[in-house]
Amino acid sequence: MVSIAEYSQEPKYTIKVLSDRTGVRPVTLRAWERRYDLLDPGRLDNNYRLYSERDIQVIRWITHRLDEGLSISNAVREYRGLRESGIWPEALPTVLAPQPSQAPRHPTSYYADQLFTALTGHDEAQAKQIVDAIQSMYDIQTIFLEVFYPCLVEIGEAWYRGEIRIATEHFASAFIRGILMNLLQAFPIYSEAPRLLIGCAPEEFHEIAPLMLSVLLRREGYQVEYLGADLPVEDLVFYAEDTSPDMIILSASFDESARPLYRMQAKLDQLPGKPKLGYGGRYFNQNEAARKDLDGIFLGTSLDEAVQNVHDLLD
Ligand code: B12
Structure with a gap:
C-alpha cells in the first residue's frame, strides 16, 4: 500500500x-x-x-x-x-478511482446543483419541488450546509463571472430567505429559554447565514428573535436595555460592518444583564487578527460550530 x-x-x-x-x-x-x-x-x-x-x-x-x-x-x-x-x-x-461519467456521489451536492439550475432559470415551482423533496430526506442542518450553502456560493461565483444577472441573484436569495423565514416561524418560541437577538452588523445585507443560525438555534429551544439586515449599534444597545437578551449575535462580511462592533461589548457591559456579544461571518473568517481585537466572542467559522458554542456559553 x-x-x-x-x-x-x-x-x-x-x-x-x-x-x-x-x-x-x-x-x-x-x-x-x-x-x-x-x-x-x-x-x-x-x-x-x-x-x-x-x-x-x-x-x-x-x-x-x-x-x-x-x-x-x-x-x-x-x-x-x-x-x-x-x-x-x-x-x-x-x-x-471513480469515473467522471459516474452519477453524482453525494445526493446533497446533486440537489445543490439542481436548485442552482432551477433558481438561475427563475423556475420557482421547480425550486419549491426540490426543497419539498430534500425536506423529506434530510435534517435542516444538512439542507442548510450541504444544499443551500453550496448553491448560494455557486450563485455568487456565477454572478462574479458575469454569467447571471443581479436580478437572478436577488431572485435566488429571496427564494431561500423565504424558505428560511417559514422554517423560523414554524418552530415554537419558549419564553423561559435564554433569549438571543440575531441579525446583521451595520451596513451588512447578507442575511441568509444569520437567518439560518436563527432557525438552528430556535430549533434547539432558544428564544430567538431575528432582527434582519443592517442593525445600528446604538439602537441595538437601547433595544438590549429594553429587552434584556442573554446574547446578541451579529454577522459581518466586510470591514465597514465589523468596525462598529469594536465598541459594542463595552456598551453592553454597562447594562444590568451584561448581555454577551457573539459574532461571526465572512469578514472574521478571513481576518483572524480582527477576532483578537474585538471584545465579544467569535462563535466559529461555520454555523454548526456557532450552535455548539452558544450551547457551551449559555447552558
Ligand atoms: C445573496 C448574496 C447577496 C445578496 C444578499 C441578500 C440577502 N437577503 O441576504 C445581496 C444582493 C444583498 C448582496 C449584496 C452584496 N454582495 Co453579495 N452575495 C450573495 C451570495 C450569492 C450569497 C450569500 C449567502 O447567503 N451565502 C450563504 C451563507 C450561508 O454563507 P456566508 O454568508 O458566507 O456565511 C457562512 C460563513 O461566513 C459563516 N457565517 C456567516 N455569518 C455568520 C455569523 C456567525 C455568528 C457565525 C458563527 C458564522 C457566520 O457561516 C456561514 C456558513 O459557513 C454571496 C456568494 C457567497 N459565496 O456566499 C455573495 C457575496 C458574499 N457578495 C459579495 C459582494 C461583493 C456583494 C456586494 C458588495 C455587491 C455589490 N457591489 O453591491 C453587496 C454588499 C452588500 C452589503 N453591504 O452587505 C461577494 C463578497 C466578496 C468578498 N469581498 O468577500 C460574494 C462572495 C459574491 C462573490 N463571489 O464575489 N449579496
Missing part, C-alpha cells in the same frame, strides 16, 4: 481535473474547501486554484469514507485526527 504522503504536492491541476479524477462536483469541492479547510490549493495569477496529486488522493480517501457511510464532517474529523497524530492515510488503489 502507498501512503498519501508519497504523492507530489506540486500544484498543477484545475478544479475541473480534480473533479474528474475524484467524481466530486466542483460546487461540492468548493464548499468542502470553504467549510473544512481540507486542501490548500496553489493559485494562478487570475486567482484560479491549482491542486496537486496529493490533493486528489486526499479527496479520493474522503469520498471512500463517505461511501462507507460516514458523514462528511466525520470523515474530515477522522482525516484530521490521523494527520494530527502524524499519520497519512493510505491512498486508494487506482482501480477504485
Whole structure:
C-alpha cells in the first residue's frame, strides 16, 4: 500500500481535473474547501486554484469514507485526527478511482446543483419541488450546509463571472430567505429559554447565514428573535436595555460592518444583564487578527460550530 504522503504536492491541476479524477462536483469541492479547510490549493495569477496529486488522493480517501457511510464532517474529523497524530492515510488503489461519467456521489451536492439550475432559470415551482423533496430526506442542518450553502456560493461565483444577472441573484436569495423565514416561524418560541437577538452588523445585507443560525438555534429551544439586515449599534444597545437578551449575535462580511462592533461589548457591559456579544461571518473568517481585537466572542467559522458554542456559553 502507498501512503498519501508519497504523492507530489506540486500544484498543477484545475478544479475541473480534480473533479474528474475524484467524481466530486466542483460546487461540492468548493464548499468542502470553504467549510473544512481540507486542501490548500496553489493559485494562478487570475486567482484560479491549482491542486496537486496529493490533493486528489486526499479527496479520493474522503469520498471512500463517505461511501462507507460516514458523514462528511466525520470523515474530515477522522482525516484530521490521523494527520494530527502524524499519520497519512493510505491512498486508494487506482482501480477504485471513480469515473467522471459516474452519477453524482453525494445526493446533497446533486440537489445543490439542481436548485442552482432551477433558481438561475427563475423556475420557482421547480425550486419549491426540490426543497419539498430534500425536506423529506434530510435534517435542516444538512439542507442548510450541504444544499443551500453550496448553491448560494455557486450563485455568487456565477454572478462574479458575469454569467447571471443581479436580478437572478436577488431572485435566488429571496427564494431561500423565504424558505428560511417559514422554517423560523414554524418552530415554537419558549419564553423561559435564554433569549438571543440575531441579525446583521451595520451596513451588512447578507442575511441568509444569520437567518439560518436563527432557525438552528430556535430549533434547539432558544428564544430567538431575528432582527434582519443592517442593525445600528446604538439602537441595538437601547433595544438590549429594553429587552434584556442573554446574547446578541451579529454577522459581518466586510470591514465597514465589523468596525462598529469594536465598541459594542463595552456598551453592553454597562447594562444590568451584561448581555454577551457573539459574532461571526465572512469578514472574521478571513481576518483572524480582527477576532483578537474585538471584545465579544467569535462563535466559529461555520454555523454548526456557532450552535455548539452558544450551547457551551449559555447552558
Ligand atoms: C445573496 C448574496 C447577496 C445578496 C444578499 C441578500 C440577502 N437577503 O441576504 C445581496 C444582493 C444583498 C448582496 C449584496 C452584496 N454582495 Co453579495 N452575495 C450573495 C451570495 C450569492 C450569497 C450569500 C449567502 O447567503 N451565502 C450563504 C451563507 C450561508 O454563507 P456566508 O454568508 O458566507 O456565511 C457562512 C460563513 O461566513 C459563516 N457565517 C456567516 N455569518 C455568520 C455569523 C456567525 C455568528 C457565525 C458563527 C458564522 C457566520 O457561516 C456561514 C456558513 O459557513 C454571496 C456568494 C457567497 N459565496 O456566499 C455573495 C457575496 C458574499 N457578495 C459579495 C459582494 C461583493 C456583494 C456586494 C458588495 C455587491 C455589490 N457591489 O453591491 C453587496 C454588499 C452588500 C452589503 N453591504 O452587505 C461577494 C463578497 C466578496 C468578498 N469581498 O468577500 C460574494 C462572495 C459574491 C462573490 N463571489 O464575489 N449579496
